[in-house]
Amino acid sequence: MSPLLVFIIRRLIQYIPMILAVIIVTFLLVRLAPGDPTYILVGEVGDESFVRAARERLGLDKPLYEQFVIYISNVFRGDLGYSYLRSEPVAKLIVERIPATLLLVLTAMFISALIGIIAGTIAAAKKGAADLTLSTLSIVGISIPYFWLGQIILIIFAVWLGVFPLGGMISVGHEYQGLQYFIDVIYHLTLPAMTLAIFNIAFTTKITRGSVLEALTQDYILTARAKGIPESRVVFRHALRNALIPVVTYTGFNTGVLLVGAILTETVFAWPGMGSLLYDSIRLRDYPVVLGIFIYGSIIVILANLLVDILYGILDPRIRLR
C-alpha cells in the first residue's frame, strides 16, 4: 500500500470516535432544546389521544436513552430515519441538497483563497498605504455579520440595481440546458457566494499578511535576495510558498465556520442547499433532519481536515505523513 493510502486509512479510523461524539452531543442538544414536534404535526388544539398516537408513531413516547439507542443503531445501519414533516427519508432529503451547498461553499472558498492570498501578500510586501488600506478593509470584513451583509447586498444589487436575481438557484419557468443552465446558475450564485466569501477573504488576507511578513524576516529570504532575482519572485516563490502552510491550516479549520455561514446565506438568498433545509427543520423541530444534517456536516468538515493534512505534505517536504 502506498504511504498516502495508509495515512488516509489511519486518519479515517481515528475520526470514528469523533463522529460518534458529534452524534451524541447533537442528539442531546437538539432534544434538550425547548419545543415539541408533536404539536407542529398535529396542531396546538389536537385532542389528547391524537397527540399520543402521533407520539407513539414517532417513537417520542419512549425514554430519551431508549430513543438514543434506537437512533444510533439505525445510523450505523445507514438509516437516518424519516423526516417528521416531509415523509421522506432524511438521507434522500440531504443528499439532494448537498450539491447546491457544496457549490456555494467551494465557490466562496476558492474566491476567498484567491483574493485573500493575493491581497495579503501584497499588503505584506508593499507595506505603507497598500497595507493600511487592505488591513483596514480586512478588519471591516471580519466584523460584518453574514445575515446583515447578505441583506444589504441583496438590497443593493437585486432590489435597487436589479442586476442580480433576488434568490434561488435557477430561473423559474425556463428549462435551460447545457451552457445556458450553467450561466443561469452562475448568475444566481454570484450574490450568495460573494456574501459568504467576504468574511473569508478578509480573514485569509489577515492571516496571509501576517504569515508572509513573518516569512520575509527569515534568513533564506536574504539568500534569495543575494541572488539578485526580482523582488516579486522573492516574495511569491520564497516567502509566500513558506507562508502558505498556516494559511492552509486556517482554511481547513474554517470549513465549519463556512458551513455555518452557508446556513445564514442560503436562508437569505433562498438557496436550495443544506443550510436552508436545516433552518426550516430547526424551526419546525424536525429532529431526524437536523441530526442528519449535523452528521453530514461533520463528515464534510472532517474530510476537509483530511485534505488539509494531505496538502501539508505537499507544501512542506519536511512533514512526512504518518
Place this chain on the structure above:
Amino acid sequence: MNDSRILEISDLKTYYYTSRGIVRAVDGITLDLKKGESLAIVGESGSGKSTLAFSIMRLLPDNARIVDGSIWLYPEKIDLVRLSNDEMRKVRGRRIGMVFQDPMTFLNPVMKVGDQIAEAIMYHHGCTQKVARKRAVELLERLRIPDASNVALRYPHQLSGGMKQRVIIAIAISCNPEILIADEPTTALDVTVQAEVLELLRGFIHELGMSLILVTHDLGIVAEICDKVAIMYAGKIVEIAETYSLYKSPKHPYTIGLLKAVPTVHKSSSEVGGIKGNPPDLVNPPAGCRFNPRCPYVFEKCLGEEPPLIRVNNDRAVACWLMM
C-alpha cells in the same frame, strides 16, 4: 597597482535607527580590495563587521541605512550606494556573491536545493531552467558532493550541515561573481567539516580568480586563507595589514589582545591572556579612541581625541595614538 582594484569603500557609514537611539554600526570605513585578493574583516559581535558586509550587498534590515560614503565597483567605477534597486539587483549574485553563516536557516526549506542554485543562473544568464539545473549539478560536483545529480533533487532538511553549506556556496558562486563575500561561513560547522569547507573555498577562489571578503571572529580561519586582514572594533577599522606581518607583529593594542585571547594548541595555558572589560555600547561609544576603556596603554590623548587610521608602512595602517 591601482588598476587591479576591484572594490573601493570610502568613508562608509551605516547606522541602525533603534528605540534606544542611533547605533553607529559602521562608522567611517575606508578599504580597498584587489582582484584575486582575500581580505578578512575580523571583529567581535557588535564590531560592525557583518553590517559592513551587508552594506556592500545592500541587504540591510529596514531600520538600517547607509548614511554616507561610497562603495565603488571597478572597472566601471559605479557607486553601489547610489545604484537604483533594479541596477543593484543585477550586481547581486552576478558580480558579488554572498555566503551566509548558518546552513540550517539560510536555505529555503520547501525548495529543492538544485532549484535554489539554478534560480540565480536562470535570471542572470537568461537560460532555461533545464540548462540552469544542469549547471547546478556541475557546481555541486565541483564542490565535491558525491552523487550530485541526486542531491540536487533533495530538500535542505535531507542534507547534512556540511552539504548544506556547500549548497550555499554553490548558490553564491553560481554566476561566477568577481567578488565573494563570506559572512562567518564555517562558524556553524563542526571542526573537521569546517576544515574541508575552507579548503574548498580556498581552492576555487584561486582557480576562478575571485576576490574574497571573509567576515569572521576567528583569527584561526583568517590565517589559513587570507592575504590581508582588517581588524574592526566598534564600527571602525583599528588595524589593517598583510596577514603574515599582522600575526607576527600586531601593532594595535586590541589586535595584540585579540591574538592573545584565544587558547591555541600551540600555546601553553599561561600565555592565554585576554582583554579586560567588554565591547562598548554603540549607541553611546566612549569618547576619543573607542578602545580606551579596555586599553592597557591608554594615556590622556586617547580619552579626548579619536585616532585616525594612519599608514605606518607599505602594508599596514593603524589607528592608535601610540603609533604617531
Place this chain on the structure above:
Amino acid sequence: MGTHPLLKVENVKKYFPVGRAVFGRSKQYVKAVDDVSFTIDVGGSLGIVGESGSGKTTLAKVILRLLEPTSGKVYLDGVDLFSLNNKELRKLRPKMQMIFQDPMASLNPRRKIMHIIGQVFKTHTSIGDVEIRERVVDLLEKVGLTPPELFLDRYPHELSGGQRQRVCIARAIALNPKLLIADEPVSALDVSVRGQIVKLLLEIYEKHIDEIAYIVISHDIALIKSLCKDTLVMYLGRVVEKGEVRRIIEEPLHPYSQMLISSIPVPDPEIARNRKRIPIGGEIPSLINPPKGCYFHPRCPYVMDRCREKTPSLINVDDRLVSCYLYSE
C-alpha cells in the same frame, strides 16, 4: 592531593529510543553514550573533546543524573550516584555543579544577582540573611565582579555575556562542589572576553584543588589544553582516545584525533599554511544508523577489513588508551 579517585565512572551507557514501537516491532536506539569509563582523582581534571553527536554533553548530564542512565555506575567520593533516591540526590546537588554554554539561559531573568546566588544558600543551608549576603559578596569578589555591591541588585540582562558567565561560576562554586563540570564555558562569549573566563576557571580550579574533580567539555581541544591535564576524545558516543592533552596534540594516535587536530585553524599563517594535513573525507555519520564496526571507518584513511567488522576495544599504547586496530597485534 591526587591520591584517591574522587569521581569514578564505570561503563556508563545512555541509549535514547527512536521511533515508536508499532505492532511489536523492536525499538531502535540511539547510543548517545556507549560504554564510557574513567576516574578522576582529587585535584584532577579531565577534558572531554568531541564534535556534534559525540555524546559529550549527554555524558555529563548522565554523570550528574540530570538524565537517567541506561546502565553503568558513577561514584562520587565513594557514593553510588545512580542508587540515590530523589531526596538524597537533592541533598548532594550542591556538591556536583555544572556551568553551561549559554549563561543567559541558565539564569532566571526576573531575579536579581543577589537572589540568584543567595538562593543556593537558602535551599541547602540554614544560614541567615545577613550571612548569606556576606557570602554572596565574597563569591562575587572571587569571580571578579568588583565592586560586588554594584552587581547585587542587577538583573542578568543588565550584565554582559562575560559577567553573566561569572555569575554562573559564582553560583556553581557557592557550596564548594566536589565535582565541577563546565560545558563549553566560553563558546557563547566574545573572543576578547574568552581569555578572562579561561583565566578565572583556572584560578577557581587552583583554589579548590584539594577537594575537587574538574571536567571541561568542549569541541575545542585548545581550550581543553589550557584548562585540563588529561582528556577523552569522543566520537559518536564512544571514547576513541584518552591521555594527556599535551601528548595527544603533539602526537595524536587515533586517526580521528589526528584529523581533528589537523583541522583546527591555527592563528598563525606560518604554521597554518605549512603544516601537514590529514586528508579529510566525509562527514560525521548519523547515530540513528551508525556504520558497523569502528564508527570512524568510513572516514578513516587507514581503514582495514576488520575495522568494518568489529569495534576495536580501548587498549594501552605507551602513555595512552586508544581504540584502533592500527595499534593492536
